[in-house]
Amino acid sequence: MKVFAPTDISIITTYRCPMQCKMCNIWKNPTDPRLEIQPEELEILPHVKFINITGGEPFIREDLDKIVEVAFRKAPRVVISTSGWFEERVLELARKFPKIGIRISIEGLSQKNDELRGRAGGFDKGLRSLLSLREMGVKDIGFGITVSNNNSEDMLSLYRLSKALNMEFATAAFHNSYYFHKDDNVITNRDTVCGNFAELINMQMREKHPKSWARAFFNMGLINYIEGNRRMLPCEAGL
Structure with a gap:
């Protein structure tokens, strides 16, 4: 069987996360920072078209800039998936890497997002981060939603918001995985x-x-x- 070279890579930087999402229990199962993947270990990666940096919450890593530096040597496009909770860290990294892509997970309008993500103020932080990134001139920005039982109507409002702001918008559906430590996510x-x-x-x-x-x-x-x-x-x- 012919083996094709990879074109996309996803790097899970950590299972630590400040959010307490109802559809994900990663935050209850954090990694030991000493055992998380290190920037120098990523040097073995092949050259690809696209790298997604994810978690947990990637911006909880204090050496995220070193990870991004290696990633940009391996791919022309690098996108970080984040909650946007660490606003200043997001903006600081974007100043250092203006071509970075940022996707902020928002699960609904303000009240619904904060309810599902388990932290008051999460929507405000995420939206503020996106607006600040746009003002800085960062082009590859947007947000996405994981649709579950009670937020699909908010998905439509968020889509209209993304169009008004000229930002990317991605969707996913409620599901289970070993990665999330969840087996009871069911759309009813x-x-x-x-x-x-x-x-x-x-x-x-x-x-x-x-x-x-x-x-x-x-x-x-x-x-x-x-x-x-x-x-x-x-x-x-x-x-």
Whole structure:
């Protein structure tokens, strides 16, 4: 069998996290900082098109800039997934690496986000970080939502906000994994959630950008997944 070289890499920098999300128990299972992957260990990575730096919360690492430095030697595009909780650290890193991508996880409007992520003020910190990054001139910024039982309506409002701010917007669906230390994430109000995804798809299909149409296809796959069918796009993590 032919083995293809990887094109994308995801680096889990830590399982420590200041948030207390209802859909994820990583924060209850933190890593020992002394055992987390070190920047010099990443030198073995091949050259790829894209690297995502994630966690836990990557900005809890005080040496994140050294990790990003190695990542940019391995890929032309590097994006960090974050809660935006450490506002000043986010902005400081962006000043040092202006081409960095930042994706802030926001699970709904202010009240819903803070309820689901378990920390008061999380929405304000995340949105403030994004607005500050935009003012600094950072281009590759946006936010995303993990849709669960009670936030799919807020997803539509967040999408409209992303369009008004000219920022990227990503979606994911509630699920379980060893990574999250969760096995009880189940979408129970499927009709409501799928109906809101269908509305999002309609909005994306009315846009003039092929990228929006591709995201509409991805969201159609999420509807398929939520309804208990096989995902339309295969998981490539094992590759």
